[in-house]
Amino acid sequence: MDSEFSPLASPAPQGRAQRREFLKRLAVVASSSALLADLPWWTPLRAEPVGNSPADRVRLGLIGAGTRGSFLLANLLQTPGVEIAALCDDYPPHLEAALAKVKGARGFSDHRQMLDMPDLDGVLIAVPLFLHAPICLDAFAAGKHVFCEKSLAYSIAECQAIADAHRGSGKVFQIGHQRMFSPVFLRALQLVRDGRIGPITQMRAYWHRNGNWRNPVPASGPDPSPFPSLERRLNWRLYLDYSRGLMTELASHHIQVANWFLDAHPVSCAGYGSINYWKDGREVYDNVNVVYRYANGTQVVYDSLISNRFYGMEVQIMGPEGTIEAETGKIFSENPPPAPGIVQLINGIEHGFFSAVPIGGPSWVPELKKDTKGSYLVQDQSTDDGTAISMAAFANSIRANKPIPGMMEQACRSGVSVLMGHNAMEQQQEIAWPEGFRE
Amino acid sequence: MKDIIIPGRRIARELWVLAGCFAAAVCVNVYAILRFHTAWKELITTLHITLAVAAVFYAVLALVRALVFGLMRVFRGKVA
Ligand SMILES: NC(=O)c1ccc[n+]([C@@H]2O[C@H](COP(=O)([O-])OP(=O)(O)OC[C@H]3O[C@@H](n4cnc5c(N)ncnc54)[C@H](O)[C@@H]3O)[C@@H](O)[C@H]2O)c1
Numbered sequence: 238m239d240s241e242f243s244p245l246a247s248p249a250p251q252g253r254a255q256r257r258e259f260l261k262r263l264a265v266v267a268s269s270s271a272l273l274a275d276l277p278w279w280t281p282l283r284a285e286p287v288g289n290s291p292a293d294r295v296r297l298g299l300i301g302a303g304t305r306g307s308f309l310l311a312n313l314l315q316t317p318g319v320e321i322a323a324l325c326d327d328y329p330p331h332l333e334a335a336l337a338k339v340k341g342a343r344g345f346s347d348h349r350q351m352l353d354m355p356d357l358d359g360v361l362i363a364v365p366l367f368l369h370a371p372i373c374l375d376a377f378a379a380g381k382h383v384f385c386e387k388s389l390a391y392s393i394a395e396c397q398a399i400a401d402a403h404r405g406s407g408k409v410f411q412i413g414h415q416r417m418f419s420p421v422f423l424r425a426l427q428l429v430r431d432g433r434i435g436p437i438t439q440m441r442a443y444w445h446r447n448g449n450w451r452n453p454v455p456a457s458g459p460d461p462s463p464f465p466s467l468e469r470r471l472n473w474r475l476y477l478d479y480s481r482g483l484m485t486e487l488a489s490h491h492i493q494v495a496n497w498f499l500d501a502h503p504v505s506c507a508g509y510g511s512i513n514y515w516k517d518g519r520e521v522y523d524n525v526n527v528v529y530r531y532a533n534g535t536q537v538v539y540d541s542l543i544s545n546r547f548y549g550m551e552v553q554i555m556g557p558e559g560t561i562e563a564e565t566g567k568i569f570s571e572n573p574p575p576a577p578g579i580v581q582l583i584n585g586i587e588h589g590f591f592s593a594v595p596i597g598g599p600s601w602v603p604e605l606k607k608d609t610k611g612s613y614l615v616q617d618q619s620t621d622d623g624t625a626i627s628m629a630a631f632a633n634s635i636r637a638n639k640p641i642p643g644m645m646e647q648a649c650r651s652g653v654s655v656l657m658g659h660n661a662m663e664q665q666q667e668i669a670w671p672e673g674f675r676e
Numbered sequence: 677m678k679d680i681i682i683p684g685r686r687i688a689r690e691l692w693v694l695a696g697c698f699a700a701a702v703c704v705n706v707y708a709i710l711r712f713h714t715a716w717k718e719l720i721t722t723l724h725i726t727l728a729v730a731a732v733f734y735a736v737l738a739l740v741r742a743l744v745f746g747l748m749r750v751f752r753g754k755v756a
Contacts, residue, residue, distance in 0.1 A: 577722045578708035579729070 276426075277642040278417055281633035282626070287318035295632045298323035298357050300348045300372055301364035302335035305386055305413075309361055310335060312628045319632045325351045328470065329459050348372055352379035358635050359409065362386060365473040366480045370395035377402040382635045386413035388489035389652025391481070393671050396652045400676055403645050409634040411641060412648035414493045415623030418630060421566040422494065422623070424614040425554065428568060429498060434556035437499060440537045441553040442491035444483070447546040449515055450475065450523075475519040482521025483510075483541040484655040484662075491552050492658070493651035494563065495529065495537040498554060502650040503529035503537070503657070505669045510662035514544040527658040539658070561614070569611035649676040697733035701726045 287293050295318055299306055302324055313319050325345040326332040336344045345351040352360070352375055359382030362372050370390040376383045383403075389412060390396045403410045416422045429437065452471045464470035473479035474486050496502055508527030515523040524542035531537070554561040560569045575581065634641050653674060661668040702719070705726050709718055719726075 575712070575714065577718045577725070578710075578712040578714035579705045579718065579722050579725050581712045581714075582704070582708040583725075583729075 276423070278411075278630060278644060281630045281637060281639070281641060287633075287636070293318050293636065294320050295635045296320045296322040296356055296358050297632070298325065298351050298354070298360045299335070300325045300351065300360055300362050301368075301386075302326040302331045303328075303363065306331075306361070306363035307335065307338075308624065309363055309386075309413075309628065310338060312625050313361075313632075314339070315625065316628045316632055318636065319628070322357055323351050323354060349375060352376060352381060358382055359384065359631070361631075363413075366485050367391045367473075367478065370399055373399050374402050377406050377408060380408070382409040382631075384411045384413065384631050385648070387493070387648075387651065388481075388485040388655055389648045391479075391485075393653055393656050393674070396649050396656070397674060400645055400649050404675075407638075407640065409631065409638075409640045410645050410648070411627065411631045411634070412644060412651075413627070414490060414647065414651060415627050416490060416494055416563075417497065417623065417647065418626040419621070419623035420626075421614050422563055425561045425563045425568070426498060428561065428614070429554060429556075432558075433568065434554065434559035434561060437535055437554055437556050439535060439555045440495050440498065441555070442488075442495065442537070442539050442551065443548060444487040444491065444541045444550040445546050445548050446543045448543060449517065450543050472519075475521055477520040480521060481656060481659040483523075483525045483543070484527070484659045487541050488525070488527070488539055488658065489651050489655045491539060491550075492529070492537070492654045493647060494552050495539075496650040496654060497647060499531055499533075499535060499537075501531050501533070502670055503654055504532050505530050505667050506654070506657050506661050507667040508539075508658055508661045509665070522662065525658070525662060527661060529654065529658070562611075563614075566614045567611040568614060569607070569609050573609050646676040649674070693737060694730070694734055697737065698726070698730040700733055701730040704729060 297313065297319060299310055299313075299321065302310065303326070306326070310321065310324075313321055321339045321342050323343045323345060324332060324335045324339065325348050326335065327346045329346075332344055332346065336342060343351075343354070348360075351357070360376050361384040362369060362376070363386045364372060366388060369385055369388075370392075373383055373385050373390075377399075385399075390399055428434065454468050454471050458467050461467045461470040464473070469476055469479070474482065480486060506527055506529045508525065510522035510525040510527075512519065512521075512523050523544060524540070526540045529537040529539070550564050552563045554563065557571065559571050561567070562569070576584070630641065653671065657668045657670065705719060705722060708714070709716060
């Protein structure tokens, strides 16, 4: 094991009291480490602990109570000082299921009516991608703080419109890229900035699944409008009118990490995609490969497919001194300390006994993957993926009425990058970062 | 059930054999440290491996001793 990297201790939150304790400990971590203290989105976590007075309570509404919305709701219900005042979904089964989980919350099928509630501080938006921008813009116009799920928007023009609406609004905006709040990724960033892997020379990320990426569709159900069918309502991510497929739904997470770690947006990208396996009427690619080019000469290589899950998902951050595999939460040194002498001796004897002596074989040693174990970035592997912490950060920012600096920049960079990737594949040509885009 | 009685002398002998195996394992560790230029602190940090090597030595020795003992019995029987 490379013992030179000491892991960051991180607690795992469970009950409400433990969550409170967890946030307190995070606040200590945030202020005790120079680097973490530097990260703007940790500022709200360093706020005073939440009291029990009504003034401390933040009243939130959730728009879109599907898979992700339900997960956000479960986290919000555990977050100190948060009141879920309203829930909105235009699909009755989802709205009813959500209302059953929150006593006293008002239910809406139209988000505009919900935004009319004067005592609502902020909203969380977890609807299909094509609705992110219109609902974000309505929420800013209604003077609400906004948490919007990733990816930022369906088109580059919409990304720009959200950034413009937010600028000068004085409202909190947060994007659903939870890795920004993950202790594992923060530790990884800290090690990168400390120079532990040297300068980043390449990043590689992939997300592989083996499944059709579909939700089951009942034979009959409520009126699907404004979607033309229940299939499109429930499987919106498979159709180009509502989503940009693997790029916006999966890649956006890892491209956000790449932009964040490289502290830049890509200057251009090129790539290919196709439907080579799931030929079931879907419109979005079932495999994508995109290479992003950065101004300093670094490349980020991304691929995703849904017909093989052997390699799962990973973000690899590589430099001349080491590699970080952030999803696994490990760091590997290029030159790990040698194994103890006695272990080397035993290995030598074992190989002497059991390896065949090559006769007339290749004279080179195959450069296969290194088999070093690496060391964990944080001690507790059951740690939150960042969602719980991001919910607390959103609530705290609203309570303090202080937008998190840099958040919109992160949202725009990842949102625009994945749309560039989509356009590159569609047009089969290199696509440049949109000139004049204002984050 | 019949009680098996192990005489004290036998126990003492086995303990000496075990100690010898441990000493041999430590010697192997010293050789490995010199051979691979690793740190002397490994004498302590790899104690668990040294103990495992000692156990392997002891087991191999027990096999050899059983074999020798068996052969000797066979020969003695033939001579008698
Ligand atoms: N951060 C993450 O890790 C993560 C994970 C999954 C999904 N997401 C994002 O969350 C969003 C939702 O994804 P999902 O998987 O929950 O999809 P989903 O289809 O399960 O849920 C979407 C919900 O929005 C509702 N909805 C649609 N139009 C609406 C409208 N006009 N008003 C109110 N509600 C409306 C739908 O009825 C549905 O309940 C997407 O943007 C997705 O990319 C993020």
